[in-house]
Amino acid sequence: MLRVLAIDDEAPALSELAYLLREDSRVEHVATASDGATALRDMAEMVGRGERLDGIFLDIRMPGLGGLDLGRLIGGFPDPPRLVFVTAHDGWAVEAFNLEAVDYLLKPVRSARLAEAVRRLAAAVGKSVDPDPGEVIPVELGGHTKFVALPDVLFAEAQGDYVRLHTAADNYLVRASLATLEREWADSGFIRVHRSTLVSSRHVKELYLEAGRILLKVGDHTVPVSRRHSRQVREQLIRQAGLGGSPLRRRGHRP
Incomplete structure (x- = not known):
């Protein structure tokens, strides 16, 4: 405690x-x-x-x-x-x-x-405290309902009338709009990085520049950041994820 x-x-x-x-x-x-x-x-x-x-x-x-x-x-x-x-x-x-x-x-x-x-x-x-379970998302899988914990979601991608949620173990389709999830999940550290993508700032391992494009390493995935959102994403990651200093770098070069 x-x-x-x-x-x-x-x-x-x-x-x-x-x-x-x-x-x-x-x-x-x-x-x-x-x-x-x-x-x-x-x-x-x-x-x-x-x-x-x-x-x-x-x-x-x-x-x-x-x-x-x-x-x-x-x-x-x-x-x-x-x-x-x-x-x-x-x-x-x-x-x-x-x-x-x-x-x-x-x-x-x-x-x-x-x-x-x-x-x-x-x-x-290093305190051993019971984690806050936070929000769970019900996902329909072959007639069964699985509950996915929001903190387990790495990022979400818009796909037509659905959104695909990516976790470390799997991915799931939910019927929702990305705009709605962006509003509902803002307090949980999710940020818009592209018109079709939301990313959980807690799961961002790295932000870097490659071939003139900003990319995020999210879990084991690479997620592109649109030019429109690049400045806002970098500033939000500094505030929310505590990256500090200058996390932006070119791959293969010293930071």
Whole structure:
């Protein structure tokens, strides 16, 4: 079970974030602080009492000590807690991931997106927690109904009136529109990379340039990105998947 600290100078935002964290069965304890200085003091007291702190969910723009500066100070603690940034601004994603942030969430925070951040935090600190099963998709197979967990879907391709869902083990046809799935799955990290393709950012292993075209390595599959979507895809992968720095490279060349 996770013990976390939530920091935000806006009382409604802090209250909502703390509430959502406490609703997650993987989180054991949620402490709160309304500014960076108070958070540092509280952390020092917790360390002095020998209390464990696994992660910190912190805003970036705060009066006095901002989130990025606070994150740098926290990095100097012995066995520092992992960082999850929660902000209304997307311009500091690269700086956040340079601080080895686990995740970068944009306000307003949706419960499904926060649940994914908690999953990443648990994985980062090596906690054995029960995973959130998330949404399941019923798939008809020869008169039988199989339930495919949404986190198992690598990517989805439009095929006429159907969409083909690709998992590591198999692929399945469902009667749906890609536009509908794009809206419904946005909070689960799915992004449009082509007019006919949605990709799960959690399963993207690599983004690279080959013959002037951007490609994604998704599981064992190679998925092309259209020119129209290339900039948005790269920016979203930095925010959602924590690739940081510059994940775009040419194959066969040094990054």
